[in-house]
Every structure is written in C-alpha cells, then in structure tokens.
Amino acid sequence: MWKYDINSSLEIKQEGKKYIILWQHPLTGEFRKCEAEPYQLLALKIVSDDLDIKELSVEEGVHPQYFYKILLAAERDGLLIKKESLIKRGDTVFENAWFPSDIYKVADVFVLQWHITNRCNYSCLHCYNDLSVPELTLDQAFYILDSFYDFCNLMGVHGQISFTGGNPFLYPYFFDVYYKAFTLGFSLAILGNPVEEDELKKVG
Ligand code: SF4
Numbered sequence: 272m273w274k275y276d277i278n279s280s281l282e283i284k285q286e287g288k289k290y291i292i293l294w295q296h297p298l299t300g301e302f303r304k305c306e307a308e309p310y311q312l313l314a315l316k317i318v319s320d321d322l323d324i325k326e327l328s329v330e331e332g333v334h335p336q337y338f339y340k341i342l343l344a345a346e347r348d349g350l351l352i353k354k355e356s357l358i359k360r361g362d363t364v365f366e367n368a369w370f371p372s373d374i375y376k377v378a379d380v381f382v383l384q385w386h387i388t389n390r391c392n393y394s395c396l397h398c399y400n401d402l403s404v405p406e407l408t409l410d411q412a413f414y415i416l417d418s419f420y421d422f423c424n425l426m427g428v429h430g431q432i433s434f435t436g437g438n439p440f441l442y443p444y445f446f447d448v449y450y451k452a453f454t455l456g457f458s459l460a461i462l463g464n465p466v467e468e469d470e471l472k473k474v475g
Contacts, residue, residue, distance in 0.1 A: 272324065272339075272420070272423050272424050272427075272428075272429060272430065272456060273342070273353050273354070273356075273427060273428070273429050274353070274354040274424075274427040275318045275342060275345075275346065275351040275352060275353055275354060276318070276351070276352045276354055277315060277318055277319060277350070277351060277352075278294050278295070278297060278349060278350055278351065278352055280294050280295040281293070281294040281315075281350060282294070283307065283315075289306050289307075290306065290307040290312060291304065291305070291306055291307065292304070292305060292306075292307045292311065292350070294349060294350060295349075296348075296349035297349050297352055298349065299349075303349070310341045310344060310345070311344075311345055311348065311350055313338075313341055314341045314342050314344070314345035314350065314351060315345070315350065315351075317338065317341070317342065318342075318351055323424075324338045324339065324456065325420065325455065328454075334454065335454055335455065335456050336453075336454070336456060339456045354427050355377055355427070356377055356378055356379060356381075356426055356427045356428040357425075357426045357427055357428070358377065358378040358381060358426050358428050359376055359377050359378070360376045360377075378428060379428065379429060380428065380429045380430075380431055380458070381422075381423060381426070381428045381429070381430055381431070382430075382431045382432075382433060383419055383430065383431070383432050383433070384433045384435060384462075385415075385432055385433065385434055385435065386435055386436055386437070387407070387412070387434055387435070387436060387437075387439050387442045387445065387448065388406055388436045388437045388438070388439060388441055388442035388445075389401060389402050389404055389406075389436060389437045390402070390406075390436065390437045390438060390441035390442065391436060391437040391438045391441065391464070392438055392441065392464060393438075393464060400436075400437055406442065406443070409444040409447060409448070412444060412447075412448045413448070413451060416448065416451055416452055416455060419432070419457075420455045420457075423457075429458065430455075430456075430457045430458070431457060431458040431459070431460065432452050432457050432458075432459055432460070433459075433460040433461070433462050434448075434449065434459070434460070434461050434462065434463070435461075435462035435463065436463065438463045438464045438466075439461055439462070439463045440461075440463055440464075440466050440470055446473055446474070449474055459474075461474065
C-alpha cells in the first residue's frame with residue numbers, strides 16, 4: 272500500500288483548543304493556513320507513527336477503507352506526499368528504451384491477475400483450463416491475500432486484484448475472499464462470465 276511522508280513545510284501551532292496548520296502545497300506552491308480538521312490530524316498521526324492500517328482497523332473496530340480515504344484526502348490537501356514505490360524498471364533491462372519521463376519507470380500500482388478457479392459454466396473449444404488442478408482452500412486463499420498485502424506495503428505500491436478463472440464466481444469461497452480483499456484496501460476487478468444480477472449485488 273502507498274507510503275507517505277509528511278510535507279516538510281508543514282507546521283502545527285496550538286491556539287487554545289485549536290490546532291492551526293500551515294503548509295505549502297507541493298503541487299501548486301500555494302501557502303495555506305487553516306484550523307486542522309480531525310481527519311487531517313489522524314492522517315498525520317498514522318504517517319508519523321507509521322501505523323499499520325490492518326492492525327489499526329482491528330484495534331479501533333473501524334473499516335480499513337475509512338483510513339485509506341483519510342490518507343488520500345490528506346494527500347490531496349498536500350499535507351502528505353506519496354513516497355515513490357520501490358517497483359522500478361531497471362536500467363540494465365531497459366538501457367536503450369526511451370521514456371518520455373522517469374515517472375513511467377516507476378509503478379504506482381501493482382496488479383495481481385488471480386486465476387482463482389478453473390471452474391466454468393461454459394465449455395469453449397479453445398479453452399486451456401485444466402480442471403485437474405486442485406483448488407485453493409479458504410486458508411490458502413487468505414494466506415495469498417495477506418502475503419500480497421505485505422508485499423504491497425513493503426514496496427510502497429497500491430495493490431489491485433483482478434479475479435478471474437474460469438468463472439471466479441464459481442470458486443466456493445469467492446465472496447469471502449473478495450470481501451477480505453476489499454477490507455485490506457485493494458482495488459478490485461472481476462474478469463468473469465455474465466452472472467445473475469443478485470450475484471453481482473453481493474460484490475457491489
Ligand atoms: S474459462 Fe473462458 S475460455 Fe474456458 S470455458 Fe470458460 S469462458 Fe470459455
């Protein structure tokens with residue numbers, strides 16, 4: 272997941288019961304001053320204390336997406352600055368490649384396209400799915416999610432999971448896995464076959 276630094280120009284002053292923040296926005300260069308909103312103070316605390324969102328959400332009984340939104344809002348305010356991810360195209364492999372800008376050498380998002388099942392409700396002639404491959408247990412699927420979460424945290428990159436198959440809706444634990452992936456803060460997509468509207472509403 273994305274890692275942040277606190278804007279180095281930021282100052283916080285206490286005036287009575289209020290906290291006043293002053294900073295220069297990193298994109299516009301504009302100087303700003305305002306009374307700190309609770310979400311801004313929380314975002315600054317999360318970053319300054321390097322709190323883990325997964326643990327924080329368990330401690331506070333609050334959905335992790337709440338904290339991710341707070342961090343994004345503070346980044347938009349210019350209070351936080353996203354750290355560059357550690358996933359980069361190496362100069363040795365792309366020595367002679369031309370890039371219009373160095374930003375294209377760094378991945379901001381890492382996508383896991385996850386073939387979670389080979390089960391399918393179609394039988395296309397060209398299909399290469401192998402139904403003899405054993406399916407993951409729920410514990411194994413959760414282990415993969417936790418490992419992917421740790422990987423994204425380590426590399427400072429936002430994770431996206433695209434569930435596919437076969438038809439991912441036919442994986443017996445699909446909704447458990449999808450919900451856990453959502454609570455971990457990943458962006459999610461489903462690359463499957465058409466399903467009934469009621470099924471779609473479960474992931475809506
Ligand atoms: S997995 Fe795709 S290609 Fe294979 S049978 Fe299902 S729909 Fe067809």
